[in-house]
Amino acid sequence: LQNPRLFDAFLAFQSWKLAITDDPKGFTSNWVGHDVCNYRGVYCAPAPDDPGVITVAGVDLNHADVAGVLPEELGLLCDVALFHLNSNRFQGSLPAEFCKLKLLFELDLSNNLFCGGFPAVVFKLPSLKFLDLRFNKFVGDVPPEVFDLQLDALFLNDNAFKLTLPPNLGNSPVSVLVAANIFGFGILPPAVGQMAETLNEIVLLNSGLLGSLPDEIGQLTKLTVFDVGFNHLIGTLPESIGKMVSLEQLNVAHNKLTGNIPEGICLLPRLQNFTYSDNYFCSVPRSCQNLSPDDGDENCIPCKADQRSPLEC
Numbered sequence: 001l002q003n004p005r006l007f008d009a010f011l012a013f014q015s016w017k018l019a020i021t022d023d024p025k026g027f028t029s030n031w032v033g034h035d036v037c038n039y040r041g042v043y044c045a046p047a048p049d050d051p052g053v054i055t056v057a058g059v060d061l062n063h064a065d066v067a068g069v070l071p072e073e074l075g076l077l078c079d080v081a082l083f084h085l086n087s088n089r090f091q092g093s094l095p096a097e098f099c100k101l102k103l104l105f106e107l108d109l110s111n112n113l114f115c116g117g118f119p120a121v122v123f124k125l126p127s128l129k130f131l132d133l134r135f136n137k138f139v140g141d142v143p144p145e146v147f148d149l150q151l152d153a154l155f156l157n158d159n160a161f162k163l164t165l166p167p168n169l170g171n172s173p174v175s176v177l178v179a180a181n182i183f184g185f186g187i188l189p190p191a192v193g194q195m196a197e198t199l200n201e202i203v204l205l206n207s208g209l210l211g212s213l214p215d216e217i218g219q220l221t222k223l224t225v226f227d228v229g230f231n232h233l234i235g236t237l238p239e240s241i242g243k244m245v246s247l248e249q250l251n252v253a254h255n256k257l258t259g260n261i262p263e264g265i266c267l268l269p270r271l272q273n274f275t276y277s278d279n280y281f282c283s284v285p286r287s288c289q290n291l292s293p294d295d296g297d298e299n300c301i302p303c304k305a306d307q308r309s310p311l312e313c
């Protein structure tokens, strides 16, 4: 009844079960016996390279609240395409043997207790498209090479990562990049404009951005969400934002931006929410005042309510 791949998977899951220290919901309670395809959270399918052979294609422990570590034996799951561990209490880091998961497409480690440096083993996963590391305890530099990976989505937010957005950011084909709430430092490089073909959402909230926004953001005509709130941005908003025709959510609040808000922003056809409070803007075009909500408190705009004192301005 078994094939060698399912036997390897059996060894992998039994090692993993030994590495689990708490399972309050009994999620892994049926991880007994050789029939791994019936284990809770385990999904089997015909092997891509040999459709006559059944193999483990997916592991989904989302919201299992399991505590433990990931053992090296997980490298035996060499046909796995989806590996989802959202909302558990796994610690430690990714095993080096993960490099054997050549078909791994989606890796979701979000909302766990993973720690240590950026899990460099992801650079050895040629099929990886979706990498979600958010809400963990990862520390240290995010290697610039992460932007050379052929990813579709990258979530780094809510870790103790250090990130300086490098010039090769422009090489990244992601549609979604979330790097909020990390120890970022540096500017948004002009190369961000090179992401125009694919970028749909970029969230750099509270990520230590300095300097001013580059004119090149105007090239991002497919972008729907641009969030750079709670940073240290200075200078004026580029007029080119008026070319970001897909923009729905624009958040530049809680920075040190100055000057006039370009008229083109509030004429964007899909804009639903433009938040610019807590800056030093000195005028807002009428088109913006018609937006609802009009979220522009704590600026230096004459005849507008809830502005900074003349002294501050």
Ligand SMILES: *[C@@H]1O[C@H](CO)[C@@H](O)[C@H](O)[C@H]1NC(C)=O
Residues within 6 Å of the ligand: 227, 229, 251, 273, 274, 275, 293
């Ligand atoms: C608008 O965006 C801001 C900043 O992202 C957010 O705090 C606020 O809740 C949004 N408002 C609406 C009505 O969606």
